[in-house]
Structures are given as C-alpha cells and as structure tokens.
Amino acid sequence: MATAPAGSPIRRALAEAIGVRHVIPGGEADPKFRADVLGKYVADPLFVVRPGDTAEVAACVRIAAEHGASVTVVGGQTGTVGGAIAAPGGIALSLDRMNRVIAMDTVSMAMTVEAGCILQTAQEAAEAEGAFLPLDLGSRGSATVGGAIAANAGGNRVLRWGMMRDMVTGLEVVLADGTIVSSLTPMIKDNAGYAWKQLMLGSEGTLGIITRAVLRLRPKPTTDQTALLALADFASVTALLRSLEVRLGGRLSSFELMWGDFYAAMTAAQLAARPRPMAEGHAFYALVEMLGGDPDHDAGQFEAALGAAIEDGLVADAVIASSGRERDALWAVREDMVPGLAAYKPFMVYDVSMALSAMPGFVEQVRIRLEAAFPGVRMLFYGHAGDGNLHIIVNVGDKGMAHEREVDRIVYEMTGEVGGSIAAEHGIGRSRIGFLGLTRSPAEIDLMRRIKRALDPEGILNPGKILE
C-alpha cells in the first residue's frame, strides 16, 4: 500500500493548505477512491484530499506538482472506463465538500453549481424553481456535475437537448500549474476568443480540474407522452424516427431502440415484477417520449403522430402509456436491466456510435465475427438510436473476461470500418486507450497530444487516461 509518512513534506504542505483532517491517507479512504465501479481497476492513492474551495484545489495541484505527484479527480465514480482511477504514487482529489448550488437565475435560465454537486441535487434545485436541467442519467443520484462535464455525459435526451456540452455556458477550472481560469458566464452565444470551455468538456480530468460551472436551464415541460412501438425492420426504425421528428416538432425527447432479443431477455427476467407490455418476437422495439407544454392538445397530437406512422405501415404494434404508472412500466423494460443481465454475466459492455445508415450492417457484421471467433457467444443490442448511439452486451462464456481484449478488438475494428466512434458517451479512460487509433488518425492523435502538452506539459493531471 502506498504510504507517505505523517511528517512527509508533501503531506505537511497539503495539510497546511487545506487542513489536516482533509488529507486522508489512501489506505483509509472510501472504497470509491481505490477501485472503479466494475471492479476492473484498482488505485492506491497517496492521499485523498478534500479541498473546500477553488483556491484550495489550486493549492493542492501546485503542491502535487512540486512533489512530482499526479492528481486524479474522483467524483461519483460512476464511469465505466476506469477514468477516475488515481495513478501510482498520485493523489485522489475529491470535491465532495464543494457540492452546492450557488446561484439560480430563472429569468436567464442559468444555474451556477460547484463541481461536486450531485446531478440529482442540481436537477431538483432547478425543478423547485420551475426550471429544468435536461441532462439525465441512470446514475443521477451519485454522479457529480463536474464528472458529467469532464465526461461530456449524454443519456436519454440527447436527441432533443444534446449532451452536457450543450448545457455548459460557464466554467471555472484549475490548470495543471495551479492557475485558476474562471469564466462563470450564462451566455448561450459567446464568440469572444477560443472555445477553451469546449475543450474541457469530455477531457476526463486530463486538461484541467473543473471546480464550478454555469448550466443552461430550460422551462420545465408540463406534459409527457410515452409509447412502446414494435417494428419489423431497420428501415421502419429510421423512417419512424424521422416521421416523429417532423410531426412532433422539437418535442420528441427520447427514441430508445431495442433489438428483439434484448426485449425478449429483459422482459422475460422482469416477469416477476411486471407483465410484458407487448408480445416478444418483433425485430425491433422503440421507446419514444414526447415532452410538451400544452395539456389540452399534446396527447392528441402524440396519438395522431403514432397513428400516421401506423397508417404508413411503419409500426407493427403499439402501446401508449395512459398513466404515470404505465409510463414507468414502459421505461422499466429499458432501464430495469439488472434481472435480465444476470444471465449474461460475466459480460462486456460497449458504447459505440455511427451513422444510423451504417447501424444495421454493423450489427450484422459484429454478430458474424463474434460468432466465428466465439461459438456460443450471446449478444444484446440496444441504445439511444435517435442519436446514433449503440450499446452492446457480450457474453463469451463463464471465463469470458479472459477474452475481453479480443472481443474489444473485434467490436472496435468493425466500428472503425464503418467510420464510427468507440466511445459515444462513456469516454476513453483507461479501458479503451489502446483502441483510440482504430477510429482516430495519427494526425488527430498527434493534435490531441499537442493540446495535452500545451495545457499539462508535466503530465500532472490524471495520467494514463485518453492518451498513452
């Protein structure tokens, strides 16, 4: 176990900067600082430091740099790619003391939060004022806003409101040399100089430490409509998506796609909790959501849009939720995955994206290649198809994790062949670092290295992530 004696210079300096009780030896820290959520990666940080404000974050970074220690921010530790695992001999930095909503302006529709603020706390603070923070993730109760910015989180409503990138207007970061760069502005439009904030989004803590942010809010929708639709082929899926986008205007907020075998596996395992909303056996199932603001007409327009799709022969079967309970039951097919996944353990999970037109061919080829390499392989396909994001679950037998890199390679090589991305929303972190070159050219990776060197020449910030 990594230790630094109580009287070591780095420990003394950190304790002096932020208070001795906020410098915790790694071995005594909460498990989330020592392993990722999937248990694939372990860390053994020298210390966990808990600065109380931005100036203290800057002091910690400067002290770490002076002593040659790296700094990895650990937020909710809800990521899946080992992005928040401290490097050997490094420091884990927690923003759990910087977890407040600082300001709310519902005229300008902007809120200012500290980076350690839990996403759900931010959502609820907005809703208490009649506003709406559209980013939503399954891990909303433990993921932090800072982590969601560092990962450029996506979720279920990217189709309508975009990713975290589209909701951050203001940002404050601490650079690798301890410089504080603060621009906590609410402007939707700001072309005064380089978009350095955009560079921080999705940089996984390797270019700067996000300490505070201003988030764009929206007026809270007052109606929601949800339906589960069965479809016979992929051409119907894309035609349905575009038809609903037109007919519902900007109100289509989710279009979640499930391949037939995913639907069958999940709903079979959920039977103890709730009946199947519709029969299995269709090629595809789409869960669609419309969020609107006209209680008198929205339900009718939603039904009319679905009716038109049925008349056009795009939809084989449809269930429309007529209550909040029914809506939750439809979403549960997609979100209550624990029972259904039990039979697939141990499994690998992928998060790729591509042009929608490439998706059916991609799925077919991945099936063929994995079946050839791993007879008996079992796969499930689902995703946020409205934005080209596909998730894949793969089981290649009880000892399958020994083959993880081979499965990775097959999936990611095929992703490269269709011009897709190996990381639609979950990032590169540690686990995908060796595959970046399959979809990014040497010139692109060299450009990324130039950016990293310009902002963190000593490699202090979260080393071993994104770039080798």
Added chain:
Amino acid sequence: MATAPAGSPIRRALAEAIGVRHVIPGGEADPKFRADVLGKYVADPLFVVRPGDTAEVAACVRIAAEHGASVTVVGGQTGTVGGAIAAPGGIALSLDRMNRVIAMDTVSMAMTVEAGCILQTAQEAAEAEGAFLPLDLGSRGSATVGGAIAANAGGNRVLRWGMMRDMVTGLEVVLADGTIVSSLTPMIKDNAGYAWKQLMLGSEGTLGIITRAVLRLRPKPTTDQTALLALADFASVTALLRSLEVRLGGRLSSFELMWGDFYAAMTAAQLAARPRPMAEGHAFYALVEMLGGDPDHDAGQFEAALGAAIEDGLVADAVIASSGRERDALWAVREDMVPGLAAYKPFMVYDVSMALSAMPGFVEQVRIRLEAAFPGVRMLFYGHAGDGNLHIIVNVGDKGMAHEREVDRIVYEMTGEVGGSIAAEHGIGRSRIGFLGLTRSPAEIDLMRRIKRALDPEGILNPGKILE
C-alpha cells in the same frame, strides 16, 4: 502595392503546387480580397491562391510557412470585424474552387460539404432531399460554410437549433505546418478523445484552415407560424419568452426582440414599401416563429399559446401572419434594415450578449453613458433576445466614426460590468481585439495564447486576429 515578381521563389513554388492560373497577384484580385465589407480595413495580399483540393491547401500552407508568409482564408467576406483581412506580406487563400456538396445521407441526416460551399447552396441541397440545415443568416447567399464554421455563426434560430457549433459533427482542417487532420464523421455523440473540432469552431482561421465538414441535418419542418407582438415592459418580454417555450415545446424557433424606437424607425422608413403591421409607441416588439410538423393542429396551438399570453396580460397587441406574404412582411420589419439605417449613417454596430436578467439595466446604462459622452447620440436596440444576444446601432453625428473607439469602450466596459460578451456571434477579428480583456481574464487570455502557440507556433495562420 505588395508584389512578388513572377519569378520569385514563393510564386514559383505556389504555381507548381496548384497551377499558375490559380496564383493571382494581390493587386489583380477581386475587391473582396483587398477590403472588408464595411470598408474599414484594407488588405494588400502578395497573392490570392485558389487551391482545388485539401492536399493543395496543405501545399499552399507549407510553401507560405517556408517563405515566412502568413495565410488568411477569405470566404464570402461577409464578416463585420475585419477577420478575413490578409496581414501585410501575407497570402489570401480562397476556397471558391472547393465549393461542392460532396455527400448527403438523409437516413443519418448528415451532409458533407467543402468549406467553400455557399451556405444557401448547402441549405438548398438539403431541402431538395427533404432535409433541413437550420443555420440561417441574412448573408446566406454569399457566406461560405467554412466561414460560418470559422466564425461559429449564429443567426435567427439559435434558440432552437443552436449555433454552427451544434451542427458540425465532422471536420477536416489543415494545420499551420501543413498537416491534414481529417475526421469527417456524422456522429452526434463522440467522446473519443479531445474535442479539437470544437476548438476550431469560432477560431476565425487562426488555428487551422477548414477544408471540409459534415453537418447535422434535421427533418424539414412542414408548417410555420409567425406573429408580431407588442409588449409594455421587459418583464413581459422574459415572461412571454418562457411561456412560449413551454407551450410550444421545442417548436419555438425565433424570438427576435426590437425596442420601440427601433420598430418606429424601421417601419417609418419602410412605409414606401409596406404599411406598419401595428402601431408604433409600445416599449417592445417581439417577432416570434414556430416551426412544426402537424398541418392540422399547429396553427391552433400557436394561437392558443398567444391567447394564453394575452390573457396573462403579457401582450399589448398582436398580429398573426395568415399567409406567406404576411409572414414575409412581418420579418421585413426586422430584416429590411437598409432604408431605416440610412438616417443613422455613419453608425457603429455592436453584437453583445449577456444574461437576459441583466439586459434592461445594461440598455439603460448604455443610454445614460452615451448620452453623457455624446449629447445628441442616437441609438437603436434590437437582437435575438431568445438567446441573450443584443445588437446596438449608434450614431454620434456626421463625423462620429472618429469617436468609434470611445463609443466601443463605453459599450464594452458596460458589457464587462454585467458579465457579458463583447462578441456574441460576430467574433473578435481585428476590430475588437483591444477589448477582449474587458470580459476575459488574463488567465483566460493566457490559456488562449497557449492554445494558439501549440497549434501555430510561428503565427502563420491569420495573424493579428483575436489575440494581439
């Protein structure tokens, strides 16, 4: 006049790389390469080069770098801040030969274009396939897609679809050392490494030369509703905006605000062409647009949303367009500005943004300060208020342009005081370069410099813009 003899080494090298007829001495080139649209800045480039493909662009950049000449891309020359003015002894690079729509995928809703493609050409190509490129500018007929990317253009529909930043998924650029970085991908979600494409957006040709791009398309809306509304105070403006955002869901596409004196001046000058759509004398006028997809219900929902706002006491008067002709007449109030502006010549024009809550106080203070400094000053306020963007026209007398920097300073200092941006959508270019520090901290500007040095250490690309 800058000249390089026909036999000069740089001219020979350029002619060999791209063909002698595509290397035009600066003095013989089209006027747009020698002055900006407002006639404020002049250029005297060594040559105008017209490469035919990306490899030729890269060759031109390498040759320029070898000979110590800078490279400034000149697109439609529709900008207002002198951003496309070649530096002394530099080369102007035109992409007018690279003006094609290369690919269109209406399943994935993505189109690939060359950077020299005229915006309107791209719009029409999308619409011919039933798709929709939401970016729209008054200069659509001459602005290029590459210029719109380099400027991160905004326009009238940012409220719903965002700026160019939100429409670019793939990008190909030539860096200052001639490296081609190509990532022509259609993915809405792609978190595989640093967001270098975002950094290029709004960088005004100073970090890389954009050669090709993939743009995200949307299904084309099938209905449009337009109304002109009069309002008594700014609190009604913000309440109306949020009310319409809720009631129209994501279909509210424009919310253009005009102060009463702007409305009076424009409509008075337009009387020869068309009658006033409603009386002058109100404090504010808002032009609102809804784009939808349900011909049976959209008009009714739009009227119901406006009716609710009237019942809530937010709207003092309303005119709803009942035909395309009436719609065009309402938009003309805002867009047919040439007759009304004639009486304000010579004038300065500003493009600032801020939190909506700060806007009324900002306008009041700008009026007070300019009236104190320039008795008899005449001002007009209008803008894309839905996204916090305010334009200001200022006339301080017939010889007023001599006072431009003083007026600039008053407007931009006040912008800094409210935490706003001096360049909402038009960029920094040359004209605002001295004011960047009023709204960006030294740490921010230093970070921008680090980025510039990392990507263009020799300062080859469009020098003298954004940063001093």
